[in-house]
Amino acid sequence: MPAEVAVQPSEGFDPSSFDAVKWELREHTAYITMSRPDARNALNIAMRNELMACFDEVQNNDQIWLAVLCGEDPIFCAGADLKEKLNMARSDGDKERSRLSNELYLTMRRCFKPIIAAINGGCIAQGAGLALLSDIRIISEKGYFWWPQVMRGISSMSGPLLLTEATPPGFALRYLLTADKITPEEALRVDLCTEVVPHEELMEAVERWADKMLKNAPLSLQAIKEVSVRRRGMTIDDAFPIGRDISERTMDSEDSIEGLKAFKEKRPPEWQGR
Numbered sequence: 001m002p003a004e005v006a007v008q009p010s011e012g013f014d015p016s017s018f019d020a021v022k023w024e025l026r027e028h029t030a031y032i033t034m035s036r037p038d039a040r041n042a043l044n045i046a047m048r049n050e051l052m053a054c055f056d057e058v059q060n061n062d063q064i065w066l067a068v069l070c071g072e073d074p075i076f077c078a079g080a081d082l083k084e085k086l087n088m089a090r091s092d093g094d095k096e097r098s099r100l101s102n103e104l105y106l107t108m109r110r111c112f113k114p115i116i117a118a119i120n121g122g123c124i125a126q127g128a129g130l131a132l133l134s135d136i137r138i139i140s141e142k143g144y145f146w147w148p149q150v151m152r153g154i155s156s157m158s159g160p161l162l163l164t165e166a167t168p169p170g171f172a173l174r175y176l177l178t179a180d181k182i183t184p185e186e187a188l189r190v191d192l193c194t195e196v197v198p199h200e201e202l203m204e205a206v207e208r209w210a211d212k213m214l215k216n217a218p219l220s221l222q223a224i225k226e227v228s229v230r231r232r233g234m235t236i237d238d239a240f241p242i243g244r245d246i247s248e249r250t251m252d253s254e255d256s257i258e259g260l261k262a263f264k265e266k267r268p269p270e271w272q273g274r
Contacts, residue, residue, distance in 0.1 A: 007063040013053065020047035022072075023054060028065040028218070028273070029210055030058050033072055034127075040078035041071045043126055047081075048100040051130075052107045059111045062273050065218035066210055067111070069134055070118045076143065077127025082152075101126060101157070108133040112226040114213055118206045119143040120199070129158025132166050135225065137192070138206050140199040145182040145192065147175060165232075167192055217255045218273045223247065 007025050009015070015023035022033040032054045034041040041047075058067045071077050080101070108115070108130065117123075117134035124146045131137055131145070147159040156176065163172040167190045175182055184196040197205045213221060223246045231239035250256055254274050262269035 007061070010057055010061050013057045013061075015050075015054070018046075018050045018053075020044065021050040021054060025064070028063060028214060030054065030064050030067045031070065032058075032067060033070040034077050035072045037072045037074075039081060039083075040075045040122075041127070042078045042081035042084075043101075043104075044081040044084045045100060048104050052100075052104050055107045055111045058113050058115075065113060065221065065273060066213055067113055067115045068118055068206055068210065069115060069130060071120055071127070073120055074142075075121040076117075076119045076123040077130060078122060079125030079127045105129060105133060105158070109229065112222045112229065113218075114221050114225060116206055116209055118202055119193070120202055122146060125149060125156065126158055129162055132158060132162040136194045136209050137187075138195050138197060138202060138209065139184045139187060139193045140197060140202040141184055142199045143184055145175075145187060146179070148179045150177065151179045215268075217250075217253075217259055217269070217271050219250050219253050219255050223250045 007028060009025075015021070020034070020036050022031075022035045024031040024033075032051065034043075034047060034051070036042060036044070036047060055067070058064050114136065115134040116136040116138065117131040119131055119137060119139040121140070121142050122144055123131050123139075125148065128145045128147060145163075147156050147163070149156040149159070159172065159176045163176065166172075171190055174180070182192065184193065187193040188196050194209070195205055227239075227243045227246050230242050234242075255269070255271050258271065259269050
């Protein structure tokens with residue numbers, strides 16, 4: 001079990017100044033909530049910047065071991081803020097939006113702490129991309145995945161890059177080319193989500209999965225995720241040295257000593273995250 005420690009924010013990280021994202025820390029877990037309900041939690045420039053700051057904090061703060069990404073009811077995320085996009089069309093501001101979209105995806109990809117997505121409703125376009133960059137996806141019966149870009153005369157980055165990575169390419173292209181919605185049941189069938197639950201039980205299920213992971217050594221969780229991310233696109237021969245180096249790093253940790261000691265003493269370990 002995790003040792004009881006008051007988690008302090010890193011210097012320079014001030015979520016109280018955020019406009020579009022809510023931040024809460026509980027038991028080594030960061031709860032990151034996209035909060036623009038009047039805009040269906042659409043991703044504007046402010047939200048992108050604030051999400052990047054949050055995931056940088058998750059990655060860099062040694063006392064944060066897990067993140068939960070949520071959307072304020074009744075939707076997870078409607079994707080890009082198209083009103084903002086139209087106002088900035090073909091301007092330097094629109095180029096900045098595109099750059100931030102790429103940076104946000106890469107920031108989440110480089111976050112080696114486990115991320116749980118609590119999908120409470122529509123998970124659309126770039127919003128679906130955020131869910132696919134999470135490791136555990138819990139979806140309520142009201143949720144769905146949807147890439148409607150072909151209906152708007154635009155293309156998608158998260159669909160062709162991330163959905164085709166997470167599911168069989170034929171499955172992904174069927175939904176990307178038709179703009180059909182992926183139901184929770186269909187998502188579960190292809191492992192696009194981890195569990196489907198009644199809407200009112202969503203956060204209870206998320207807490208259950210978080211508790212499962214928090215019983216384990218945080219550095220081990222990070223190491224396993226880091227290897228799985230960094231080895232993508234590599235041959236197994238090229239990936240082995242990365243896996244070995246990261247594994248050896250965890251063996252030198254205080255938690256490794258504590259885990260073996262707790263096993264010998266037949267008691268639950270008290271993790272420190274170092």
